[in-house]
Amino acid sequence: MTLETKRIVIGSLGALFLISLVFVQWLETTRRAEEAGLRPARVVAPASSAACVECHQETNPGIIDHWRGSTHAAKGVGCVECHQAVAEDPDSHSHYGFHIATVVTPRDCGACHPHEAEEFAQSHHAAGGDILASLDNFLAETVEGAAQPFDPHSPTPGRPMEPVNGLASAFLGCQQCHGSKVALRATDGGTVTVDDLSPDENGIPTNAEALDRILRNDDGRPLFDAGSWPNTGIGRLNLDGSRGSCSACHSRHDFSPRRARQPENCGKCHLGPDHPQKEIFEESKHGVAYRDLTDSMNLEAENWVLGEDYSAAPTCATCHMSGHSRNNGRVTHDPGERISWTNRPPVSLPMDTDAEHRVVTTADPAERREQIADTAEAKRTRMKEVCSHCHTPDYVNAFYRQYDDFVTLYNEKFAKPGQAIMAALLDQGLRSPTQFDEEIEWTWFYLWHHEGRRARHGASMMAPDYAHWHGMFEVAERFYMELIPQAREMADHAAAAGRGTQARAVRNVVDSILARPEHAWFEGGAEAEATRIRDAMTRRYGRAPEAPPE
Amino acid sequence: MTAIGRWLHDRLPVEPGALRELTNEPVPYHLKRWWFALGGTPAYLFVVQIVTGILLAFYYQPHPSTAYESVRYITEEAAFGWYLRSVHKWAATLMIAAVVLHQTRVYFTGAYRKPREVNWMVGMLLLVCTLMLGFTGYSLVFEQLSYWGATVSANIADTIPVAGGFLKQMLLAGEAYNERTLARFFVLHAAVLPGFLVALIAVHIALVRLQGVTELRFRNEPPDENRKFPFIPDHLYTELIIGLVLMVVLSALATLAPATMGPLADPRTTPEEIKPEWFFYVTFRWLKLMGGTAAVLSMGLVVFVMFAWPFIDAWFRRRTRLSEASVWIGIAATLLIIGMTIWEAVAPH
Numbered sequence: 088m089t090l091e092t093k094r095i096v097i098g099s100l101g102a103l104f105l106i107s108l109v110f111v112q113w114l115e116t117t118r119r120a121e122e123a124g125l126r127p128a129r130v131v132a133p134a135s136s137a138a139c140v141e142c143h144q145e146t147n148p149g150i151i152d153h154w155r156g157s158t159h160a161a162k163g164v165g166c167v168e169c170h171q172a173v174a175e176d177p178d179s180h181s182h183y184g185f186h187i188a189t190v191v192t193p194r195d196c197g198a199c200h201p202h203e204a205e206e207f208a209q210s211h212h213a214a215g216g217d218i219l220a221s222l223d224n225f226l227a228e229t230v231e232g233a234a235q236p237f238d239p240h241s242p243t244p245g246r247p248m249e250p251v252n253g254l255a256s257a258f259l260g261c262q263q264c265h266g267s268k269v270a271l272r273a274t275d276g277g278t279v280t281v282d283d284l285s286p287d288e289n290g291i292p293t294n295a296e297a298l299d300r301i302l303r304n305d306d307g308r309p310l311f312d313a314g315s316w317p318n319t320g321i322g323r324l325n326l327d328g329s330r331g332s333c334s335a336c337h338s339r340h341d342f343s344p345r346r347a348r349q350p351e352n353c354g355k356c357h358l359g360p361d362h363p364q365k366e367i368f369e370e371s372k373h374g375v376a377y378r379d380l381t382d383s384m385n386l387e388a389e390n391w392v393l394g395e396d397y398s399a400a401p402t403c404a405t406c407h408m409s410g411h412s413r414n415n416g417r418v419t420h421d422p423g424e425r426i427s428w429t430n431r432p433p434v435s436l437p438m439d440t441d442a443e444h445r446v447v448t449t450a451d452p453a454e455r456r457e458q459i460a461d462t463a464e465a466k467r468t469r470m471k472e473v474c475s476h477c478h479t480p481d482y483v484n485a486f487y488r489q490y491d492d493f494v495t496l497y498n499e500k501f502a503k504p505g506q507a508i509m510a511a512l513l514d515q516g517l518r519s520p521t522q523f524d525e526e527i528e529w530t531w532f533y534l535w536h537h538e539g540r541r542a543r544h545g546a547s548m549m550a551p552d553y554a555h556w557h558g559m560f561e562v563a564e565r566f567y568m569e570l571i572p573q574a575r576e577m578a579d580h581a582a583a584a585g586r587g588t589q590a591r592a593v594r595n596v597v598d599s600i601l602a603r604p605e606h607a608w609f610e611g612g613a614e615a616e617a618t619r620i621r622d623a624m625t626r627r628y629g630r631a632p633e634a635p636p637e
Numbered sequence: 638m639t640a641i642g643r644w645l646h647d648r649l650p651v652e653p654g655a656l657r658e659l660t661n662e663p664v665p666y667h668l669k670r671w672w673f674a675l676g677g678t679p680a681y682l683f684v685v686q687i688v689t690g691i692l693l694a695f696y697y698q699p700h701p702s703t704a705y706e707s708v709r710y711i712t713e714e715a716a717f718g719w720y721l722r723s724v725h726k727w728a729a730t731l732m733i734a735a736v737v738l739h740q741t742r743v744y745f746t747g748a749y750r751k752p753r754e755v756n757w758m759v760g761m762l763l764l765v766c767t768l769m770l771g772f773t774g775y776s777l778v779f780e781q782l783s784y785w786g787a788t789v790s791a792n793i794a795d796t797i798p799v800a801g802g803f804l805k806q807m808l809l810a811g812e813a814y815n816e817r818t819l820a821r822f823f824v825l826h827a828a829v830l831p832g833f834l835v836a837l838i839a840v841h842i843a844l845v846r847l848q849g850v851t852e853l854r855f856r857n858e859p860p861d862e863n864r865k866f867p868f869i870p871d872h873l874y875t876e877l878i879i880g881l882v883l884m885v886v887l888s889a890l891a892t893l894a895p896a897t898m899g900p901l902a903d904p905r906t907t908p909e910e911i912k913p914e915w916f917f918y919v920t921f922r923w924l925k926l927m928g929g930t931a932a933v934l935s936m937g938l939v940v941f942v943m944f945a946w947p948f949i950d951a952w953f954r955r956r957t958r959l960s961e962a963s964v965w966i967g968i969a970a971t972l973l974i975i976g977m978t979i980w981e982a983v984a985p986h
Contacts, residue, residue, distance in 0.1 A: 088961045090746070090853055096964065097745045100971045101738050107975045108734055111915045111982045116894045118912075122782070123897035162909075389900075 124387050130155045136165025138183065153341040169195055175291045177271060177284055177298060177326045180308040190269060190316065191339075194290050194329040203420045204333075209444045210421035213330040215322025216266040222522055227257035230523045258314045264356035266320025266332065270312035272302040278312045281326050290327030321356070345386045350377070353403045360537045362544060363553065368403065370550040376400035392416040394476045406473050413472040427467035427487075428494055430543035433535035434502040435494045437463035486549075493546040493554065497539060501566050504600040505534055508574050511596040515589035517577045527573040534565045567609055571597060662846055663865035664872045667853040675739040676845075677876045679767070680838060681883060682732040686770075689725040690827060693718075697777065699823035701816050704779035705901045712898060723891030729771050731883065733916050736767050744946075744967050748851040754947035756844040759837055761944050766834045768916060773826035775914045779819060784902030785911045787822070788814055796930045797937075814904065918981035919974050925981075 132140040143166075144151045154160050159169075172179035172188035179188045188195075193213075197204030207213055218224050228234055233253025242248055252258075258267065270278035279301050284292035292298050302310050321335040335355075336347045346352050354365035368374040377384070380399035388396040393405055394412030407425055410416035419425075421444070428435050429446055439447045442460040449455055467487065474483045509531050512518040518525050523532070542558025545551070574597050582590035601610055608616070638646065667673050696715055698707040711718035740760060743749055749757035776787040791814070795805040810817040852864070866872070913921050924932040942949060950963050 088964055093745050093964065096968065097742055100741060100745075100968065103975060104737065104741070104971070105734070107979055108730075108915075111918070111978060112730065112894075114982045115915055119897045119899065122899040125897060 130160040132160075133163045133165040133168075135167045139166040142183075150340050153339070157341040157343070159342060164199075168199075173291070175298075177279065177292055177301060178269075178309050178311075180303070180306070182308075189311070190325060191334070192290075192323075192325040192327055192329045193331045193333055194325070194327050196333045197329075203418075206420035207331055207333070208329070211423045211444070212321045212335075212421075215264070215320060216268065216324045216330060217322065218261055218265040219268060219324075224257060224261060225522055227261045228254055231256040231260075252314070254314055262315075262318060262320050264320055266323030266330075266335075267315040267318040268324040269318065269326050270315040271326070272310040272312050273300040274302050275300060278315075280315075281324055281328055284326060284328075286326070286328040290329065292326075344391070348384075348386050348391060348402055348404045348409070350374070350402050357403070360541070362540050363557075364403070364544055364548065367541075367545050367548045367550040367553045370552055371548050373401050373549065377402055390416055393473065398476055401473070401477075406470065411473055411476060413475065414469075423466070425466055425470035425473065427463040427470065428490075428543070428547070430494070430540055430547065433506055433539065434498050435543060438466050439463050490546055494543055497542055497559065497562065500605050501562050502535060502539060504606075505531055505566065505570060507596055507600065508570065508593075511593045512574060512577060515581075515592050516586075517581050517589060517593055525577075527570065527577065530565060530569045530573055534562055534570060538562045538565055571601070571609075657869075659846075660869065662849070662868045664868050665850050665852045666864050666866065668850065668872060668875075669866070673742065673853075674872070674875050674879060675735055675742060678735040678879060678883065679732050679739060679763075681876065681880045682728045682735060683834065683838070685728045685883075685887070686725060686732065687831065689721045689728065690831075692721050693725060694827055697823070699777065699819040701779060701819060701902070704777065704819055705898075708778050709898060712896065719895050720888075720891055723895040724887050725774075726896040727887050727890040727894075729774060730915070731887070733767055733771060736764050740764065741967075741971065745964060746851065746853055747963070749947045749950075751947070751951065753844070753848055753851070756841060756848065757947050758944055759841045759844065763834065763837050763841060765940075766830055766837060770826060770830045770834070771914055771916055773822045773830065776822045777819065777826060778898065779902045780899040781902055781906075781908050782899055782912065784814065784904070785908055786913045787818070789911055790913070793924065793933060796933050798930065798934070912981070915978065915982065918978040922977045922981040922984075 140151055140154075154166075159165075167185060167187070169191045170187040170189075172186045174186055176186075176188050178190055179186050193204045193207060232255060233251070236250035236252055238250055239248055268280050268282075270280045273279050277300075279297050283294060283297035283300075285294045285297075286292050304310060319332045319335050319339075321331055323332045323335075324330060325332075334342070336352060337343070338346060338352075350365055350368050357364035358366055369378070377400035383397065383399035384402075385391065385397040390396065390410065392410045392412060393401070395416070405411075407422040408419055410418045423438065423440075423444070427438050429438050436446055436448065439455065439459045440461050441447055441458045444461075447455055447458045449458065471480075471483050471487075474486075478486075509518075509527070512527065513520065518527065522528055538558060538561040541553050542555075542562055545553025545555075545558045574593060578590040578593040578597070581587075581593070600606060693711060696707055696711045696718070698704060708722070711722050713719070743757070743760065749760075772790065776783045787809075791805045791809050794808060795801045797804060806812065808818075808821070809815065810821045912918075920936055923936060926932070927935060946963075953962060954960055
């Protein structure tokens with residue numbers, strides 16, 4: 088072999104080596120960048136889902152792009168793993184050789200995440216769908232909308248004269264947070280829901296007749312009732328008998344843990360006039376710290392353990408769900424595990440819960456002892472473990488004392504009296520059992536459902552403006568300036584109508600409440616207190632408060 | 638001679654002429670071609686590694702509780718720390734590549750044959766030392782992959798019959814990765830192996846100087862009277878230009894693909910994907926194919942054959958008519974190494 092030939096051999100092999108080196112270094116650099124979180128992980132669709140990815144990349148690139156950025160994709164979990172179904176599933180259909188279902192339920196997620204699914208099933212979140220038989224839903228379905236479709240009363244240019252769907256407000260309002268009862272259209276014009284299907288413990292329907300009634304298109308795909316789907320409400324009532332939707336918090340199709348850790352995620356539902364937890368958090372020092380120190384939150388961490396992965400600030404998830412250094416990093420999917428008061432009802436109750444995770448409401452001490460499976464104190468201790476990462480025990484205990492006092496003040500001064508007045512009006516027949524058909528029912532609803540909750544939530548999460556101005560100030564104004572006068576007015580009308588006994592009974596309740604020391608100022612006056620304040624201000628500013636300092 | 642020259646000469650009695658002759662070796666004409674001048678490239682990159690390595694060592698703290706944080710400090714906070722670390726990382730890659738290319742040229746031109754067999758073996762030791770430097774350097778970051786890479790390597794060493802357990806203990810400073818392991822890697826990386834490398838380079842160059850560079854005659858070369866040219870300044874300029882180009886390449890690589898940091902080492906969590914540095918891909922793939930002791934013993938045999946190749950080749954040529962068999966063996970081995978390296982690189986696990 089000549090030297091010239093060897094030169095070609097050396098040059099060729101050297102070039103091949105350098106090209107392979109560049110290629111390997113490119114792969115290596117990419118892999119390192121993915122590992123350091125500087126770019127999304129390289130994803131290869133698993134063989135079972137390769138065809139899905141290829142087709143849906145064209146038809147729904149957003150779904151595929153989201154999925155590519157997910158931990159699922161990185162771990163080889165594709166489309167089929169979550170959407171696969173058996174032929175007996177009511178919403179299953181054959182799709183290019185696979186039996187798939189559109190709706191992925193907690194039962195499906197629980198196949199790989201059984202612990203999380205079980206915790207979630209026991210949570211108050213999973214019971215969100217109970218609103219379908221509650222006062223709130225009456226408000227949406229009847230007061231705001233109409234239980235039955237009705238015809239439009241005049242044409243709207245450009246729109247057909249179709250019946251008005253009176254449940255639209257419930258579908259797009261309440262149920263998008265609380266969850267719908269997923270329904271399939273039936274051949275008889277009705278719907279098929281979990282109630283009709285009676286699924287067994289594996290989620291398979293036991294009612295063949297209901298299965299046969301499901302309306303399907305030419306491809307055999309079941310048709311959803313538009314009111315119930317799409318829906319990612321947290322307490323969704325699924326066709327397989329499971330409750331909830333994991334994607335309510337873990338948005339599909341990237342199921343980002345980072346997003347679930349951020350308050351904006353909870354803010355889809357926990358905001359607004361009746362329970363503005365997100366706004367309350369933002370006003371609190373916790374929220375201020377989070378906004379400032381977001382970059383130090385290590386939100387990408389795999390386990391995100393408080394005290395190990397971060398300690399810059401808390402989010403909703405930090406206090407209510409995430410693991411921390413004092414509980415070996417154990418995450419809970421039951422946000423109620425660390426909450427010691429339920430501020431949801433008109434009168435707050437300690438979160439002593441029974442084996443079914445329901446709040447124990449009986450006042451009898453013996454019955455309480457028997458029923459309580461997890462005490463409010465135990466829940467508070469769990470929360471204190473979180474608090475203790477940044478606060479001393481004295482600080483935390485003192486805060487809880489302030490919080491307990493606040494909730495008790497609201498309960499005793501306004502909530503229980505309000506309940507008593509409303510009960511008296513009902514008992515005496517001065518208001519109808521139908522809700523929201525009388526002004527005082529709106530007044531009472533505003534008092535406890537909006538302002539009362541704002542006050543209590545504001546106090547629970549250290550947001551003074553919500554505890555006071557958006558809270559107790561408005562509760563007081565609503566109580567003294569609306570609830571009391573309206574109750575008295577209803578009693579006066581009853582007396583004028585010859586129902587003196589009933590009127591007297593209501594007046595007695597109102598008067599006895601206002602005679603209590605905490606309400607005595609309202610009718611008895613508080614001149615001594617006013618004089619004391621006036622004198623103090625005169626000493627401070629050199630003049631009476633009527634002439635404020637310039 | 639100037640006054641300063643006389644002062645120096647009185648104290649260092651070296652004749653300028655002799656010094657010039659010692660350092661100014663006549664260089665064969667074929668080294669005018671760039672691709673034959675790769676012998677100096679690893680040496681230049683080694684100097685880069687020493688300079689950047691000393692600067693990095695000012696900040697690095699070789700203990701499991703501090704190592705990762707100190708590397709993070711270098712990368713994110715120390716002035717030009719990211720640049721120094723990135724240059725150090727890329728220079729290591731290029732150094733290994735340059736050694737391989739140099740060895741490829743030496744192999745295919747038969748420059749390892751008599752009387753240069755010993756220098757080939759010194760070169761092999763240089764290759765092993767360079768790879769060991771790469772391995773120990775990778776382990777110092779104390780991130781997940783480097784931790785588990787070291788653990789897997791120690792377990793591989795453990796499979797060597799008889800001496801395996803002892804080697805593992807020597808590598809890890811105990812039965813398993815512990816708080817003394819990093820200090821051991823650091824001393825090997827920053828003192829022992831560079832010391833060996835300096836000594837080996839000195840022997841390597843001394844042997845080249847004593848035996849001269851192998852002359853390669855191409856058909857299109859000029860007549861015999863110009864077959865040599867002086868090392869200084871001609872070849873020195875060539876090496877300087879290569880050095881400057883390398884510096885530009887290193888800076889570009891450091892800027893475009895800076896060294897990153899993976900997650901902190903977690904002895905409780907085994908990563909789904911463990912990969913060593915790229916220069917061990919071939920051995921890692923071989924290990925996956927063969928498994929355990931068989932892979933380790935066969936790799937040991939390959940390394941032995943590579944060391945002894947000048948003698949094996951001579952024996953083979955004496956007994957057969959296949960005088961160019963080494964070329965075909967070399968082509969096959971190179972393609973195999975490249976193929977297995979790429980295979981491991983693209984394999985997800």
